[in-house]
Amino acid sequence: MNRDSLYIGGRWVAPSSTETIAVENPATEEILGHVPAGTAEDVDRAVAAAHAAFDGWAATPMAERGAHLGKLHEALAARTADIARTIGLELGTPLKIAKAVQAGLPLTVLRGYADLAARPAEETIGNSLVVREPVGVVGAITPWNYPLHQVVAKVAAALAAGCTVVLKPSELTPLVAYLLVDAADEAGLPAGVLNLVPGTGPVVGAAIAGHARVDMVSFTGSTATGRAVSHAAADRIARVALELGGKSANVILEDADVTKAVKVGVANAFLNSGQTCAAWTRMLVHRRHYETAVELAASAAAGYRTGDPFDEGTRLGPLVSAAQRDRVRGFIERADARLVVGGAPVPEKGYFVAPTVFADVDPDSELAQEEIFGPVLSVIPFDDDDHAVRIANNSRYGLAGGVWGEPGRALAVARRLRTGSVDVNGGAFNPLAPFGGYKQSGIGRELGVHGLIEFQQTKAIQQ
Numbered sequence: 001m002n003r004d005s006l007y008i009g010g011r012w013v014a015p016s017s018t019e020t021i022a023v024e025n026p027a028t029e030e031i032l033g034h035v036p037a038g039t040a041e042d043v044d045r046a047v048a049a050a051h052a053a054f055d056g057w058a059a060t061p062m063a064e065r066g067a068h069l070g071k072l073h074e075a076l077a078a079r080t081a082d083i084a085r086t087i088g089l090e091l092g093t094p095l096k097i098a099k100a101v102q103a104g105l106p107l108t109v110l111r112g113y114a115d116l117a118a119r120p121a122e123e124t125i126g127n128s129l130v131v132r133e134p135v136g137v138v139g140a141i142t143p144w145n146y147p148l149h150q151v152v153a154k155v156a157a158a159l160a161a162g163c164t165v166v167l168k169p170s171e172l173t174p175l176v177a178y179l180l181v182d183a184a185d186e187a188g189l190p191a192g193v194l195n196l197v198p199g200t201g202p203v204v205g206a207a208i209a210g211h212a213r214v215d216m217v218s219f220t221g222s223t224a225t226g227r228a229v230s231h232a233a234a235d236r237i238a239r240v241a242l243e244l245g246g247k248s249a250n251v252i253l254e255d256a257d258v259t260k261a262v263k264v265g266v267a268n269a270f271l272n273s274g275q276t277c278a279a280w281t282r283m284l285v286h287r288r289h290y291e292t293a294v295e296l297a298a299s300a301a302a303g304y305r306t307g308d309p310f311d312e313g314t315r316l317g318p319l320v321s322a323a324q325r326d327r328v329r330g331f332i333e334r335a336d337a338r339l340v341v342g343g344a345p346v347p348e349k350g351y352f353v354a355p356t357v358f359a360d361v362d363p364d365s366e367l368a369q370e371e372i373f374g375p376v377l378s379v380i381p382f383d384d385d386d387h388a389v390r391i392a393n394n395s396r397y398g399l400a401g402g403v404w405g406e407p408g409r410a411l412a413v414a415r416r417l418r419t420g421s422v423d424v425n426g427g428a429f430n431p432l433a434p435f436g437g438y439k440q441s442g443i444g445r446e447l448g449v450h451g452l453i454e455f456q457q458t459k460a461i462q463q
Contacts, residue, residue: 006196017039021036026351038199051164057192066116073107087102102148106151109149113156119452134455147170147176165193246371251284251403263296283380285380306354318352327373353376397440399441433447
């Protein structure tokens with residue numbers, strides 16, 4: 001592995017420019033290292049390699065592609081400790097969460113796609129043989145908040161489908177992508193099937209999104225950038241898959257177990273220091289339990305210790321950058337709501353924000369409408385189930401959500417939420433189920449069979 005290089009055509013190669021990007025430790029503000037600042041020329045080389053490799057990889061039997069992914073899984077699993085440590089350093093995720101979620105989840109997803117690759121890709125409908133074939137060369141542009149999971153969710157699905165990939169990881173957290181590509185190299189993935197070009201969004205991301213030989217762009221990030229990616233791909237009628245922002249509601253009905261619902265809801269909102277697109281950042285509570293829920297949320301939030309990600313007692317690490325910290329603090333300072341918890345001391349060095357809870361939040365306010373991406377929870381009262389649904393759906397986003405209450409009633413409310421996934425009474429995240437959003441939360445789905453199909457074309461052959 002060479003962090004001074006790009007990975008193109010199965011080899012570590014020199015970038016076309018000597019410019020580099022500094023990777024910062026957000027907990028200490030120290031520079032961890034540098035990666036190349038890729039260029040449009042580098043993207044051209046990577047796309048050419050992916051294009052050259054496509055026919056051979058697409059023709060490889062699915063079971064054989066699955067075997068390649070199985071070897072990649074073995075090589076990546078051997079790097080679990082390095083993955084958790086790297087993400088702890090470049091993102092600031094507390095080590096316990098980094099091991100379980102940031103390292104554990106992508107390994108589960110990768111294993112799943114190794115198995116799914118063996119599924120039949122055809123069916124008979126009347127006199128038609130309906131087959132699914134790979135889209136082609138995929139440009140994968142991934143975010144910083146779950147820097148390995150989001151890469152694997154795209155790369156593993158695309159490879160299982162028979163596509164080849166040009167990957168651009170976030171410039172804020174690119175180091176863990178090098179561990180993945182190093183594992184792919186060790187596992188003997190065929191040359192050109194996976195290519196790595198780090199760099200900035202305006203340069204490398206734009207070059208991928210607008211490249212004439214990129215057949216599909218899979219992007220995860222902000223809605224504003226997703227819009228730009230969509231426009232670039234539209235010029236050549238290329239397929240896009242977009243996983244964008246969220247402002248998810250956690251609905252606590254009148255007959256819910258309020259104590260459990262609040263405890264789980266706060267944990268969900270503050271996971272990864274609130275830097276989670278699917279976070280339940282709006283807690284909607286029936287008026288009968290409202291003040292109790294506010295007190296419970298305040299008590300739970302106050303227990304989130306902020307500090308060094310490598311200290312076992314830390315529950316909230318830093319935000320990813322100074323810009324992100326300042327953005328989140330701006331939302332807090334502008335908020336017109338009752339501050340219940342916030343402003344606790346945080347380490348002087350590093351990009352920390354204390355756990356924050358607001359009550360009596362206006363559903364139409366900035367606090368309730370904008371994706372903050374920090375440890376900030378808004379608590380909002382409602383009068384009945386219909387009122388709760390109206391507030392929950394009062395958002396341009398529709399990514400995730402939760403509902404708590406008597407199972408039948410909670411399921412009925414969950415069905416009415418305009419969102420891509422809903423957990424009922426704490427139902428566990430399922431990495432084999434489709435994940436994606438309604439409205440401005442995106443287009444398409446990731447994970448499981450639905451994620452695999454996203455990278456395939458459908459052909460009907462009449463006989």
